[in-house]
Amino acid sequence: MLTLKNIRYEKDKRVILRNMTIEFEDGKVYAMLGNNGVGKSTLAGIIMGLENYRDHGGELYLNNTPLKGLGVFERAKLGITLALQEPVRFEGITIGEYLNLGGKLRFSQDEITDALKLVGLSREYLARYVDTTLSGGERKRVELASVVLIRPKIVIMDEPDSGIDIMSNEMIKSVVKRLRDNGSTVIMITHREEIAMMADEAYLMCGGRILASGTPQEIVAFYKKLCDSCNHINRPEGIKIQGGETE
Numbered sequence: 001m002l003t004l005k006n007i008r009y010e011k012d013k014r015v016i017l018r019n020m021t022i023e024f025e026d027g028k029v030y031a032m033l034g035n036n037g038v039g040k041s042t043l044a045g046i047i048m049g050l051e052n053y054r055d056h057g058g059e060l061y062l063n064n065t066p067l068k069g070l071g072v073f074e075r076a077k078l079g080i081t082l083a084l085q086e087p088v089r090f091e092g093i094t095i096g097e098y099l100n101l102g103g104k105l106r107f108s109q110d111e112i113t114d115a116l117k118l119v120g121l122s123r124e125y126l127a128r129y130v131d132t133t134l135s136g137g138e139r140k141r142v143e144l145a146s147v148v149l150i151r152p153k154i155v156i157m158d159e160p161d162s163g164i165d166i167m168s169n170e171m172i173k174s175v176v177k178r179l180r181d182n183g184s185t186v187i188m189i190t191h192r193e194e195i196a197m198m199a200d201e202a203y204l205m206c207g208g209r210i211l212a213s214g215t216p217q218e219i220v221a222f223y224k225k226l227c228d229s230c231n232h233i234n235r236p237e238g239i240k241i242q243g244g245e246t247e
């Protein structure tokens with residue numbers, strides 16, 4: 001279980017996350033919904049322990065292990081992975097090398113080609129370079145293949161569909177299904193209804209808070225009704241806030 005207790009994050013005296021408390025249970029798929037700028041990627045950065053996000057209030061634990069103070073590599077060793085909205089480019093490294101983490105991991109050819117197939121890439125891609133010659137969508141697919149191979153305990157997917165054509169929702173579904181079957185806890189950050197619907201549970205974020213939680217159906221309906229027309233981004237008005245108004 002990944003537990004977040006009263007997570008608070010400020011940047012330049014601006015409060016970005018306010019006392020967020022969540023328990024992510026093992027093996028479940030979660031969707032985090034919310035408009036631009038409500039703090040979703042910040043939350044991802046805090047869970048992963050990215051350098052700019054280490055100075056925060058509150059505590060987080062993976063089972064009983066406190067994560068506060070641990071860096072990205074230490075958290076990665078504990079099984080936490082972040083699939084970025086914009087995947088990284090590596091000059092001079094092939095997809096085959098990237099997926100084997102430069103030889104540190106030893107997946108079989110079959111495992112690698114199976115992961116590539118799952119994300120819709122043929123084995124010819126193994127020799128391609130992870131650089132600007134790959135399209136944005138291809139890079140994203142490579143990143144998804146890498147997450148599938150790693151079998152993380154916790155994977156945060158920041159906009160898993162970003163840069164990927166909407167015709168490929170089925171591919172993303174297959175990736176999420178594979179992660180779920182392998183026992184990963186999946187936290188998907190998304191604006192897209194079809195993606196949110198793949199989750200077991202959903203949270204709606206607004207103004208650095210959890211506004212509501214429930215089934216994806218409930219939360220998507222709530223989001224469409226209240227957030228589409230909301231002009232109080234980060235300042236929800238007339239809405240009862242989970243945990244109260246106090247900062």
Ligand SMILES: Nc1ncnc2c1ncn2[C@@H]1O[C@H](COP(=O)(O)OP(=O)(O)OP(=O)(O)O)[C@@H](O)[C@H]1O
Pocket residue numbers: 011012016034035036037038039040041042043052
């Ligand atoms: N380093 C920073 N310095 C100043 N402001 C920041 C910093 N990082 C994030 N913010 C602000 O914090 C707020 C939350 O940002 P965050 O990227 O977490 O939002 P988000 O919900 O992921 O948005 P989106 O859906 O647009 O990706 C935004 O208003 C952003 O401008």
